[in-house]
Amino acid sequence: MSASRQAVFVASSVKDLARAVARMLPQVEVKHLCIQSEDNYLSDEDWSDLRGNADILLADLPIIKSALFTSTKLKWAQSTWAGVESLITVVDPLKPPDVIVTRTGSGFxxxxxxxxxxxxxxxxxxxxxxxxxxxxxxxxxxxxxxxxxxxxxxxxxxxxxxxxxxxxxxxxxxxxxxxxxxxxxxxxxxxxxxxxxxxxxxxxxxxxxxxxxxxxxxxxxxxxxxxxxxxxxxxxxxxxxxxxxxxxxxxxxxxxxxxxxxxxxxxxxxxxxxxxxxxxxxxxxxxxxxxTPHMSGPCNTEPVAKAFTCNYQKYIAGHTLDYIVKWKNGY
Missing domain, CATH: 3.40.50.720 (NAD(P)-binding Rossmann-like Domain)
Structure with a gap:
């Protein structure tokens, strides 16, 4: 799993998340893909960039769900969400993707x-x-x-x-x-x-x-x-x-x-x-x-960025990542 300091693609509705990650990882190129709407829509240009060039992705789950089987270079994707149920439903646990998927288990x-x-x-x-x-x-x-x-x-x-x-x-x-x-x-x-x-x-x-x-x-x-x-x-x-x-x-x-x-x-x-x-x-x-309308654990920029940064350091060091999705277990 060892890797050089690769660029990080960020596609999230969490406010200023890319900026927070860039501050915490000043030596890393952070590419911000702009969310166009609440439906997590990216522009055609951004989708093309993500699918053709992203090795590492920090994104809201719907983006990861769309990119998981279509990105050509993606090696690791971390969701800004704690739950991954909607992703589990589209993955065959006997034939999981080659991409490592982690969730934000801390920060909420x-x-x-x-x-x-x-x-x-x-x-x-x-x-x-x-x-x-x-x-x-x-x-x-x-x-x-x-x-x-x-x-x-x-x-x-x-x-x-x-x-x-x-x-x-x-x-x-x-x-x-x-x-x-x-x-x-x-x-x-x-x-x-x-x-x-x-x-x-x-x-x-x-x-x-x-x-x-x-x-x-x-x-x-x-x-x-x-x-x-x-x-x-x-x-x-x-x-x-x-x-x-x-x-x-x-x-x-x-x-x-x-x-x-x-x-x-x-x-x-x-x-x-x-x-x-x-x-x-x-x-x-x-x-x-x-x-209450599913708001007990809202995404907060600093904790989400910190959780990703911690995992990024483990990733480039070749260590086991936190909160790897266990397809067979359903979380």
Missing amino acids: GNLMAEYVLGYIIATERKFLQMAVDQKAKEWNPDQYKRDVRLLSQLRLGILGAGQIGTQIGSLCKSVGMEVWGLARSKHSDLGPFDVCRTTDELADILQNCDYICNVLPSTEETKGLLSGDMLSHCQVKKPTFINVGRGNIVDDESLIKAIENQWIAGAVLDVFDSEPLPRDSRLWSNPNVVI
């Missing part, structure tokens, strides 16, 4: 951790309900003084103990919460997790946590993991479910059933099986559901 975790902790605090202190009262010009102090819990009294279960799950756990641990994690296998180093469970022990996490946060990727093993009556295990503590991972971990009707049966107290949803969430979805009007 801190923002997502703040999103999760923010909604935990907002839920515990009933900030959203108070906003409704303000709009109605109602003064109801008594209902907000009852049953107030300290963060140090709460237990958070994180489904997915990878980098993002670890960053969420670390932030919540820093404010006193007890943190449980779900992983594919037992970890000798628990990091911020007080308890680590494997997938066959999922029910134990659902039964014992005040909040359940999903950050699992979309794979054949995780699709529908919480669908059916799996969330009935939550009825002991009635946690709030927070989803910042992938929407297909639970179908809408299973989630609505869990809320209506009071197995869970409610849900904070940033991801959905179908996006945008259809206007006729019952989730929109459920009073116990908070909906």
